[in-house]
Amino acid sequence: MNVTRPSGRASDQLRPVTIERHYTRHAEGSVLVSFGDTRVLCTASIEDRAPAWLRGKGEGWVTAEYGMLPRATNTRMQREAARGGQGGRTMEIQRLIGRSLRACINRQALGERVITLDCDVLQADGGTRTAAITGAYVALVDAVSLLMKRENLKRNPIVGAIAAVSVGIYKGLPVLDLDYAEDSNCDTDMNVVMNDGGGFIEVQGTAEGHAFRRDEMDALLALAEKGIGELVAAQRAALATSIE
Amino acid sequence: MNVTRPSGRASDQLRPVTIERHYTRHAEGSVLVSFGDTRVLCTASIEDRAPAWLRGKGEGWVTAEYGMLPRATNTRMQREAARGGQGGRTMEIQRLIGRSLRACINRQALGERVITLDCDVLQADGGTRTAAITGAYVALVDAVSLLMKRENLKRNPIVGAIAAVSVGIYKGLPVLDLDYAEDSNCDTDMNVVMNDGGGFIEVQGTAEGHAFRRDEMDALLALAEKGIGELVAAQRAALATSIE
Amino acid sequence: MNVTRPSGRASDQLRPVTIERHYTRHAEGSVLVSFGDTRVLCTASIEDRAPAWLRGKGEGWVTAEYGMLPRATNTRMQREAARGGQGGRTMEIQRLIGRSLRACINRQALGERVITLDCDVLQADGGTRTAAITGAYVALVDAVSLLMKRENLKRNPIVGAIAAVSVGIYKGLPVLDLDYAEDSNCDTDMNVVMNDGGGFIEVQGTAEGHAFRRDEMDALLALAEKGIGELVAAQRAALATSIE
């Protein structure tokens, strides 16, 4: 098989990843994450209230909202606020982000608080949801650190790291971290969320063209595992930087 | 490991499956499917129009909508029409059903037509989306058969069979076809859509509690493969019956 | 006048009526009612809360919601949840059902509870709202019986039986219980709700073509009275069956 990726990357190569903390100043956590030309602003906002269904249980909640600026994409999309509501794709993505991030939180240790992760895509080039999860994790850590200091919490509510990447089969070749040129031409597209212990949090694979075989799935999962290892390292490096 | 399922089923045992064709009389295809106490009415409606984005391309489209009657569940849920719109869960599910069924259709052979699969849950006991996909496939076949006769189509637009099942890890035990009692207590929940050639169409796995390991995923996929084989057989048996 | 009804029925003849109790298992009352090919699933759901405007008054409330599955009809109708709200026809019908059923309830005896009657049309062939009222009454009785046992109520909140039927003038002939073929071709269409004491609860007559005269109205009311007598008998027969 002799397939060249449009970007010239090796099949198991991520795009350049940057994680810029404290990108805006109001949010408790604020991260601009880039996977190549995909840029997502992730903020974590803490509110001192339990959601209705958890009131009085001493537990907190983590939730997410996702949006795309109208011209984050190649042709302008209608603004969801102007159209009167969020579409199905948006809801699907923000539910995925929320579920994924809840997997690294101890909700008892968080206490009766809600943390909302807002992931807004400034520029899209494929993989916006996986970049969002990867960046939102760092914003969440920053927000929780602030909270622990401010409220003098004893236990750290963060119980592990979470990152995500897409994998897919492009012209027969299993590849890591699809950009838009690949994404719009691939047969199978899979988003994988894992923790830093190598456990799976979410696996969402879709055959866009032909159904995929078990051995292809195995190849994709191996690529994802490799990519997420590198993303977790990038998160750690970003968090290691002390910022005033 | 000595875990008993609430229903007493073996870990690789489906609930009783029934597929009743021609359940209502107006739709081109109309199927009442049951996976145990989960009952979903699936209708296939044909319209002679291309969706806007396919106009003039000579291709058709298959789409799906999903709904739950307000008291299909244990406690009454608010009617989505009264609440003013479909929620995130509904959108996520109907997008999954539509993508899955498009995987067994040759859209050129279908011609400039839209087939809408309406999947309405009359009674819910876990696995409504997988029952919906499995039943909707049969409704789709009935509708396409009618269309082929009526329009004298030369090529069959149906290019394979599609079925779906849920699998999960219940108290440490990988099990097939979760009912509500299991679903609400399981650690990992995975919906798998496959075709009759053993290819994967969709895999959506979620760690509800602990992250799942690669070997657990392998066990779940094997269970799904077995279950879908039986569901495809049930679809064939139902379709083999001649009905006047 | 020598008019034959499309169905061959006599002018004062109902369609075959069936009332199937306990059709689904979650609701406190659940009835599948058929007037010929019109099939409506009626569930009664009890909630232990007073609506806001009755709080603290010791009274309950009965309300109704109505829906049609998108392909209950000959051509597919847009799903109201997808369209973003209930249309005028739906609202008109569910207000009628709610008002009608409240006429057989002693709201003091019910106590601070809300009973919601969901009437969802699985298949439509004319007369869906009258079938809904007739079936919802039986679901309401089942729900209230359960409530009386569970809560050990002393007084029965049900104070009479309620049934409904449509009447109309088809090609000059007053006829009972219009099916769709008649409904779409009749000059006058009247929905009548009565109690088992022969009292009128609702009369809604509309001249679709020519205005109707007083003597025509008298003929229609007489037909309705006969039909409702038979429907009340069918309700009693259904309720007389002991079901485990």
Add this chain to the structure above:
Amino acid sequence: MNVTRPSGRASDQLRPVTIERHYTRHAEGSVLVSFGDTRVLCTASIEDRAPAWLRGKGEGWVTAEYGMLPRATNTRMQREAARGGQGGRTMEIQRLIGRSLRACINRQALGERVITLDCDVLQADGGTRTAAITGAYVALVDAVSLLMKRENLKRNPIVGAIAAVSVGIYKGLPVLDLDYAEDSNCDTDMNVVMNDGGGFIEVQGTAEGHAFRRDEMDALLALAEKGIGELVAAQRAALATSIE
């Protein structure tokens, strides 16, 4: 029976009725109608277009919209535009107004035009829908007269007069034209729409308290017939006035 009406009116006495034509200057027909303290502004607007479902059939359509100013009533109601949509009561009423007025129009003679009757309640004291129908008829006649002159139509699209009144049983006494004090305390409330030939267009009776008997219904219909005769006379008198 010795019941006095709150207003001191005789049981078969209408409130003072006024019909002021050309109340605003932009609409093709514009009428301020009063039934006592109930005041409704009815405008008729002509547009030279067929609705989608009548395109190319050479027929027109008459439709109605109804609204209440937020403080037309004793306590302020939320503005429907601010709440995000029309409620069930509004939809029910505007559907009734539209159906009623279509009963006096020859849609072929109207040609491919839409006439919209906007009925906006400036002040409410019971009977707003019947006042609206009675006033809208006069606005419709004015609009059609203008249209006939402007377009040189040969046939008059108006084929009769339409008026409406409410009747009800107040403390056991059948009374004509209920005001708010009666309406909120009556057992049975019936809205009757008739044409000037004595034919019924709509009859909508509701038992608010006890079910009503056949003889009560007969008494109510007789009162309605008397009242509508007087309203048709008032419409004629208003239309006889030449206005520049």
Add this chain to the structure above:
Amino acid sequence: MNVTRPSGRASDQLRPVTIERHYTRHAEGSVLVSFGDTRVLCTASIEDRAPAWLRGKGEGWVTAEYGMLPRATNTRMQREAARGGQGGRTMEIQRLIGRSLRACINRQALGERVITLDCDVLQADGGTRTAAITGAYVALVDAVSLLMKRENLKRNPIVGAIAAVSVGIYKGLPVLDLDYAEDSNCDTDMNVVMNDGGGFIEVQGTAEGHAFRRDEMDALLALAEKGIGELVAAQRAALATSIE
């Protein structure tokens, strides 16, 4: 410069202004205001509740809502309640009315109450928002007078008079109180709200055609000052009339 206004008015001449108090009977204040053919019904409704964000602060609030009857204008506009929400122009105007009227109220003296000013345009001929503000002030005074009597308030919450007028440059000529014929053809349009002490509350100027120069702005402000003086006098005259 030799420009004639379409109405023949002098450049600094208001249209005839009428202020009719107690126009409807339910509202605490109810005024029909006319600026020429522009007619707006302004009602003031008092509710004994603080808005959520002022609860427990002992302060009140004044807010406004604006609407146009669908046929207040030359061609029929869609009803905002039917369209599903208020448009941008409506929101802009009602926010302006609310802000303006709050400028003449001492919110501590008002106490925990909300006064809602509903301004509904019955007929539009330019200047609806300035007529609305001018009329709403009178309705507000009437409502507050009633409140002071009823609740025996010691301090008058009204701390000054507020009126508004539009000014603009029509064919090069600065003119006062634009009607629709001028408004739709002018280069600059400015709405000015002032109090009776000559202070500015709001100035909203828009260059519709060419940008306006500082000297033009000065001329417009002088015209507005003159017009508002006359409007405040008209308000005083209307309020001086004792009405039972």
Add this chain to the structure above:
Amino acid sequence: MNVTRPSGRASDQLRPVTIERHYTRHAEGSVLVSFGDTRVLCTASIEDRAPAWLRGKGEGWVTAEYGMLPRATNTRMQREAARGGQGGRTMEIQRLIGRSLRACINRQALGERVITLDCDVLQADGGTRTAAITGAYVALVDAVSLLMKRENLKRNPIVGAIAAVSVGIYKGLPVLDLDYAEDSNCDTDMNVVMNDGGGFIEVQGTAEGHAFRRDEMDALLALAEKGIGELVAAQRAALATSIE
């Protein structure tokens, strides 16, 4: 008067202004503008279609949409897309931006095209609407330059420069370019839009506390004139940079 601004700026001093062109890569024009800590991403998107009301007239249109990321502000605001629509403030601002930018465009020269200016606030610290207008102008120039090259236009549709600034009275002192600390404590707040010829496009002044006098208004307009001169210079400097 001895008032110090919270930021220590002189009363006639702008915050540091930066204008970063080509901030994102898909839009025809894309500018990140900062007025101090206020940061707005402005994109200009060109579509080759006339809006409905201009079809066939050979003219184009410029429109704007405005949004705030939920955590652009000190406390998180609800996402407008999730709430189901744009609020009054958003509509007011985007209407202002659109009107302002249309003042520098020759719509005949633009031809049948729509340019949409999306102004999304990444971080808010007062003056978001004036920053948006100032940045959107630069994005518009970039988009139009691209269009002229691509379509070989003969006439430049841009007919002047547009910039905007806020002015206000803070503790009695007229000041230029209010930041949030000043904005939330000022008596009068005025947004001024001017062109590079010194003409006024929009003046929107609001008395938040006491009404403002004519001499205060004069002082504010003089400050605005000075500030806009500097902003136009900053725009020119940014546009003078050649970027590949």
